[in-house]
Amino acid sequence: MKRKTPVYMAAMLMLVLALVITGCAGNNGGNTPSNTSSPGTNSGNEGGNGEQPLEKVTFTYFNGAGAAKDINTNETTLGKIFEDQTGVNFKIENLVGDLNTKIGTMNASRKYPDVLIPDAAIDDVVGAGGFIDLTDLIEEHGPNIKKAYGSDLERMKTEDGKIYYLPMSAQVGEFIPDPNIGQGAFWIQRRVLKEAGYPEVKTIDQYFDLIRDYVKKHPEEGLTGFISLTHDWRFFATTNPPMHLAGYPNDGGVIVDMDTFEAKVYANSDYTKQYLKMLNELNAEGLFDKSSFIDNYDQYLAKLTSGKVLGMFDYGWQIANAQNVLMDAAKADPAQDDFVYFPLPVTFDGRKDQYLDPPSFVKNRGIGITISAQDPVRIIQYFDNMLKEENQILRSWGIEGETYEIDENGRYYRTPEQIAKIDEAFRESFGFKYFDWNWPLYSASSTFSNGNAVSPGVQPEVFQLSLTEADKTILNAYGAQTYAEMFAAPDDRPWFPAWGIPKEQGSPEQIYETKSEEVTRKYFPKLVLEEPSKFESNWEEFLSEFNKLDYAGYEAFMTAEVKKLIEETK
Secondary structure (H helix, E strand, O other): OOOHEEEEEHHHHHHHHHHHOOOOOOOOOOOOOOOOOOOOOOOOEEOOHHHHHHEOOEEEEEEOOOOOEEHHHHOOOOHHHHHHHHHHEEEEEEOOOHHHHHHHHHHOOOOOOEEEEHHHHHHHHHHHHOOOHHHHHHHHHHHHHHHHOOOHHOOOOOOOOOOEEEEEOOOOOOOOOOOOOOEEEEEEEHHHHHHHHOOOOHHHHHHHHHHHHHOOOOOOOOOOEOOOOHHHHHHHHHHHHHHHHHOOOOOOEEEEOOOOOOOEEEOOOOHHHHHHHHHHHHHHOOOEEEHHHHOOOOHHHHHOOOOOOOEEEOOOOOOHHHHHHHHHHHOHHHHHHHOEEEEEEEEOOOOOOOOOOOOOOOOOOEEEEEEOOOHHHHHHHHHHHHHHHHHHHHHHHHOOOEEEEEOOOOOOEHHHHHHOOOOHHHHHHHHHHHHHOOOOEEEOOOOOOOOOOHHHHHHHHHHHHHHOOOHHHHHHHHOOOOOOOHOOOOOOOOOOOOOOOOOOOOOOOHHHHHHHHHHOOOOOOOOHOOHHHHHHHHHHHHHHHHOOOHHHHHHHHHHHHHHHHHOOOO
């Protein structure tokens, strides 16, 4: 081989430097820092093909499931890093008011944000043609999307063979159960359990008796015994408890027999009657918050953080904002730990509970690009860039040396100082709060290719270090090291969750769901708030109206879909 001359070598070096300066960092908006501990070292603003810089752009993003302040993503540390990588910022607007009204207005006007999370109204948007088909965009610009969702991409297709939205999370790597309770539970203030000597609580009767006794002993404090959430699409927090109390997981409006796989509605069952009668009795005793049927979500959260509400049923993810505020206060002042809520897996009669979710794939919720979006390619490239493993580490763990460390075995962990500083205010400013959900991402139960948990809270090293002395005291009192140990392990359910089974807009199944909610919304306040002497007649009136609905047809549809999913997973 002929030796290169110094002049030739110099010319080649200048060419290489020129290419580096103009930013040939790779495809699909590349520019991802090779080490997430040094984010932002690249200038960014690359095009999807790496050929030329792209101007920065801001897209609009509406979150119908949001419970945070409106913000630009680039106002957070994480959002700025992602903007540096892609040139893209999102202006996030969260829901205020009624979800169906908001989405209905969008559908009627044909004016949408660039990116939309319609949550429970997602079928309405698909039916109205509000989303674009993502299939070709994913094929051309989504290698990381394809890698993360894998075979589930086929399951994401609607009957017309198109993909209109990306589910919020993809199961990647190994499944790791959450040591915390992000799902359903009957929650109670810790001070109630502490004063009672940390008793065993297995049944709903025992749970309510604890609340009764505590209020009786503290009449001067103006306490609310029990509260229920009914606002907008979150009404399920009031309709779901009978299912859990009967020993079933959250399959939505049906319970599925583990032997026959028959799906049955339970809104008109004795389970629901029994639970509503308990609430009716609580109300008659002055222990139920009557405003439960008129309060909005923000008012509900405010009451939970007031220290005056002793208990409620809800899902851990739904009360997280309130619980985080209470836990931050307890870290600053351990005496405030009394007001932190503790999860209990109670049932009607102490039978095996099924509050914890088994591995699942939810395909009727997600994030989509709308027909109003001017540059769908930039948006899908942003989603794809976020699904790079290094960015998922950044999104969930943060920056090495600032929000986490790596030990000699490659295990991720957080120091006590890092755990202490990651309070709600830090989560907002850094961006953990805004990138924790509501984007295409690895599920919290996933693992990275290096074996570390995607979610820091699931990593055993972090969970144990994050426990305060008060946490350890109450867990030790119940013979547990994690909150999940208080609950029964979930049974395998290949169809789970049944509420994730799509229903076509205008189909008998979709119409049934709409009408059944209308009937329950009409009668549940009467059943709970009117005097006990009217409960039986109100229940019969409710049954008369509910039984006019074609719930048998709905059950047949759900049973067929459950059995179909079982076959698909064999």
